[in-house]
Amino acid sequence: MKNAIVTGGGGGLGKSICTELSKNGYAVAVLDLKIKDAQRTSEGLENASAYAVDVRDHSSVIEFYKNYGKAPELIVNNAGIARFNKLLDQKIKDFEDVIQTNLIGSFIFASEGVRLMIKEAKKGSIINITSIHSVSPGIGVGAYSPAKAGLASLTKLMALEWGEFGIRVNAIAPGFIDSGMSKPFFENPKIRELRGKAVPLQRLGTSEDIAKTVLYLSSDAASYVNANEIIVDGGVIHSVLMHLPRE
Template identity: 40%
Template sequence: MVEHSGQFQSRVVAVTGGAQGLGRAIVAALAAQGASLAVLDRNGDGAQTAAAETVTGGATAIGVTCDVTDMNAVEAAVAEVTARFGRVDALVNNAGILPRRPLAEETVETWEETLRVNLRGPFLCTQKFGAVMKAQGGGAIVNIASIGGTVPTVDAGAYCASKAGVLALTRQTALEWGEAGIRANAVSPGYMQTAMTEDRYAIPGLKELRASVVPLGRVAGPEDVAGAVVFLLSDESSYINGHEVVVDGGLTLTTTRRVSPPT
């Protein structure tokens, strides 16, 4: 965790998909740094609860019901956040879905819904919240991608395509908005246990198997990933723009293990 420097105390951060999982951990980590939070989620009750439960001390948070695929809802969320706080300094595009099906059986509906939530959502939020940051003279954006954006993952073709798009959106935003003082970077988790992946970890032995191929020897929890997001929003990363921080415990380095000589 980045040491509390007080720099977030005057900053307003919007986090999409903040009701649970990684988004909720990011909200808690930023609140611990003194940020004011807008917790956006299509699960409005969950957003309210996360805002109420994760924020301690002098920090402030509001829950906002928002489906990130809906342009009107995103515009309404921007209006609500700026009416409440008067500004927006940072955005975390974290909301996502992970439907699983082999490509041969994938439906057009699920393919398009995955792209809508995971890629159209970050585009809309970037454009609408980014306009406020531009008018203010700067800001920071972190997009939650995935190692799946670079490495294909079994039964997750739509998801991986959407996350590759998120990485491209990150670079494009960095290129186009750098001169407006807005940095954009991505965080790509590897194996992480949340509600999104709970069905997988319910399979006996899978968590242990996955942990065994991660050099750090364990599957991540949301708190393992949230610190990288705080860093990329902070002044400590003020010259990092358009890049991906992979938070996978070294998982994507392990291909050669499969051809290690037998012992």
């Protein structure tokens, strides 16, 4: 049986990613800072187990891999946080926390997993969850855009350094997803409608849209796809000219 590790598996996107992987024959390790949320995801899934891990904490990550006891075939670096404020109102601590979780945490978690992939399996796949903010920064999101842009760049560097070991590394940049950390925005019906209409496909994305892309990237169908950031946003990031006022 193939095995996968998903960080932030207790959250909105994480739950869908774990579910999709489990439905498609993966034994899934569901990791989260909050063990109860990880357990909520793993319950009801076949061959899934929950683990409390803080991806920012090197010793927590090393301890996890020791307990896990084998080389992962797939790592999904999905754990992430956002702290919203304009730059001049940002607390330095918030800025640091966002970089620490989204960028440094992904580096720590992938590196320790890759050591096992190289030693035991000589193959593997890593998927980093970035955001359309990595391509086009949004105002008021503080370190979130720089952290995700850093993660997109790190994805390419990982792919370059680890390709020789048979390890593919790609990123997925979700757009306006009606799940997880974005859900509160879409509780306002006006914002929900306007954001949906701003997307060329005329709808918000779902966590399943992201989970299916994870499944694709992890599969043999993507065996030559490497060092890519796949934007899964219904086309919104490329839609600026569509919204220009016209006669």
